[in-house]
Amino acid sequence: MMMLEVRGLCAFYGQSQALHGLDFALAEGGIVTLLGANGAGKTTTLRALCGMVRMTGEISFDGKPIAGRATEDIVRLGVAHVPEGRGTFTRMTVEENLQLGAMARGDRAAIAADLEEVYGEFPQLKKRRRQQAGTLSGGEQQMLAVGRALMLRPRLMLLDEPSFGLAPLIVAELFGILRRLNQRRRVAMLIVEQNAALALDLAEHAYLIETGRIVMGGPAPEIAKDEAVRRSYLGY
Amino acid sequence: MQLLLQQVVAGIATGAIYAMMALGVVMIYLAIDHLNFAQGEMATFSTFLAWQMIQWGWPYWAAFVATVAISFVGGIGVERILFRPIRNAPILSQVVAFIALFSILNSSDGEIWNFTIKSFPTPFGTKPLFCIGLVSTHQAGMVAVTVVILALLYLFFRGSRLGLAMRAAAANPESARLVGIRVGWMVALGWGLSTAIGAVAGMLIAPVVFLDPNMMVGVLIYGFAGAILGGMSSPGGAVIGGFMVGVIENLAGTFIPYVGQELKLTVALVVIVAVLMVRPAGIFGRVSVSRV
Numbered sequence: 001m002m003m004l005e006v007r008g009l010c011a012f013y014g015q016s017q018a019l020h021g022l023d024f025a026l027a028e029g030g031i032v033t034l035l036g037a038n039g040a041g042k043t044t045t046l047r048a049l050c051g052m053v054r055m056t057g058e059i060s061f062d063g064k065p066i067a068g069r070a071t072e073d074i075v076r077l078g079v080a081h082v083p084e085g086r087g088t089f090t091r092m093t094v095e096e097n098l099q100l101g102a103m104a105r106g107d108r109a110a111i112a113a114d115l116e117e118v119y120g121e122f123p124q125l126k127k128r129r130r131q132q133a134g135t136l137s138g139g140e141q142q143m144l145a146v147g148r149a150l151m152l153r154p155r156l157m158l159l160d161e162p163s164f165g166l167a168p169l170i171v172a173e174l175f176g177i178l179r180r181l182n183q184r185r186r187v188a189m190l191i192v193e194q195n196a197a198l199a200l201d202l203a204e205h206a207y208l209i210e211t212g213r214i215v216m217g218g219p220a221p222e223i224a225k226d227e228a229v230r231r232s233y234l235g236y
Numbered sequence: 237m238q239l240l241l242q243q244v245v246a247g248i249a250t251g252a253i254y255a256m257m258a259l260g261v262v263m264i265y266l267a268i269d270h271l272n273f274a275q276g277e278m279a280t281f282s283t284f285l286a287w288q289m290i291q292w293g294w295p296y297w298a299a300f301v302a303t304v305a306i307s308f309v310g311g312i313g314v315e316r317i318l319f320r321p322i323r324n325a326p327i328l329s330q331v332v333a334f335i336a337l338f339s340i341l342n343s344s345d346g347e348i349w350n351f352t353i354k355s356f357p358t359p360f361g362t363k364p365l366f367c368i369g370l371v372s373t374h375q376a377g378m379v380a381v382t383v384v385i386l387a388l389l390y391l392f393f394r395g396s397r398l399g400l401a402m403r404a405a406a407a408n409p410e411s412a413r414l415v416g417i418r419v420g421w422m423v424a425l426g427w428g429l430s431t432a433i434g435a436v437a438g439m440l441i442a443p444v445v446f447l448d449p450n451m452m453v454g455v456l457i458y459g460f461a462g463a464i465l466g467g468m469s470s471p472g473g474a475v476i477g478g479f480m481v482g483v484i485e486n487l488a489g490t491f492i493p494y495v496g497q498e499l500k501l502t503v504a505l506v507v508i509v510a511v512l513m514v515r516p517a518g519i520f521g522r523v524s525v526s527r528v
């Protein structure tokens with residue numbers, strides 16, 4: 001059984017329809033990427049999965065239907081969303097941000113240990129634990145967003161443009177961390193990226209979205225070889 | 237000199253009440269982005285409840301604790317029943333609802349307990365403190381209770397998980413939902429806390445100004461002035477603003493000719509207008525910027 005199954009997903013902003021019947025799936029511990037140009041509907045897809053936009057269609061997580069449920073209830077099932085713009089609580093400290101990530105958990109005793117683990121993963125965050133999160137650099141804020149998501153002990157992470165606005169070296173470091181998290185903790189990931197080369201390298205499966213529809217889907221290496229994808233998204 | 241000192245200390249004492257009202261105003265403002273005009277009437281209603289219990293022969297502190305508890309639950313109830321259904325309505329609809337609540341509570345007070353002015357007991361006594369004659373024991377008690385409540389709130393918001401969740405829900409509701417915080421309940425809790433604080437302020441000021449259905453109308457305006465002076469986005473600032481308004485009001489009433497006792501309330505309004513003209517974010521507030 002797939003961990004996440006989406007069938008006929010449509011999403012709406014007021015009168016206008018942004019998604020027109022998306023079907024895709026994600027296996028337990030797998031990594032899937034959604035590729036597409038600006039405005040294709042990638043971010044909307046992630047927002048629809050979390051109940052943040054008006055939507056129709058079926059979404060099941062671990063076999064349970066989650067379509068139409070409140071965002072906070074979906075999060076409590078172990079779905080951590082790292083939103084575009086990172087969703088940092090800028091006026092709170094780094095440590096408070098991380099603690100907020102664990103807010104939905106019941107096992108309070110384990111939270112302190114997880115905090116140390118996140119600090120182990122991101123040593124820069126430990127150095128800045130008492131600093132206001134808004135004063136961090138872009139790369140550090142992205143690390144903080146991933147760290148905050150990890151504090152949920154998520155089973156599935158939704159990552160929206162994790163490479164956005166970061167220097168190439170930082171991007172490489174971040175994607176290395178994501179790969180390691182996936183291998184060590186079996187955290188499944190659904191990644192939206194404009195940097196297609198990077199995403200296709202990390203993911204096992206890829207879907208291509210154009211104007212709210214999936215126009216192509218398959219194993220990442222095959223998608224990477226496709227003529228049209230190469231010319232439009234990989235640039236060679 | 238003696239007079240100046242006396243007026244400053246008395247200003248700090250009434251300022252404690254304004255500080256509490258200002259804090260209540262700011263807590264709701266941070267949670268829902270506008271003012272609760274019925275805040276004063278909710279506090280008056282709570283004070284009448286306490287008065288009734290004391291009339292029934294309850295000991296003062298039992299009535300005090302019961303009133304705070306009832307007000308906390310009542311505040312949550314007002315949010316759930318009145319405010320939650322219209323939270324996405326245009327701002328004017330919400331203002332109308334608050335004004336309706338104001339009128340309903342004000343008239344209910346008069347209907348149930350009538351409009352005659354009632355005295356309200358103080359647990360602190362009214363003798364001068366330490367025989368120096370600067371403040372009465374009740375005034376000192378008002379300041380002490382305020383400081384204790386502020387300290388407890390500070391510990392709650394800085395040190396506890398729930399306090400952190402409430403701050404996150406107010407700062408960034410969407411991100412708060414994404415970490416699994418039930419934002420709607422955090423807003424309701426904010427209403428409960430704000431109403432409970434208002435009840436304490438009402439019970440502390442009632443021995444000074446006497447209890448009647450319009451008791452808190454003026455006090456709330458001072459509270460608004462304190463909140464605006466300190467900064468609507470800063471709970472700590474609002475508290476300091478409340479104390480400052482108490483002192484300013486007293487000094488203006490004593491030392492500026494023509495102001496006297498009658499025009500003291502005008503001072504609060506002047507403070508509001510002046511701050512909004514010169515520094516709209518208040519002394520400790522943040523300037524908020526939004527793209528339009």
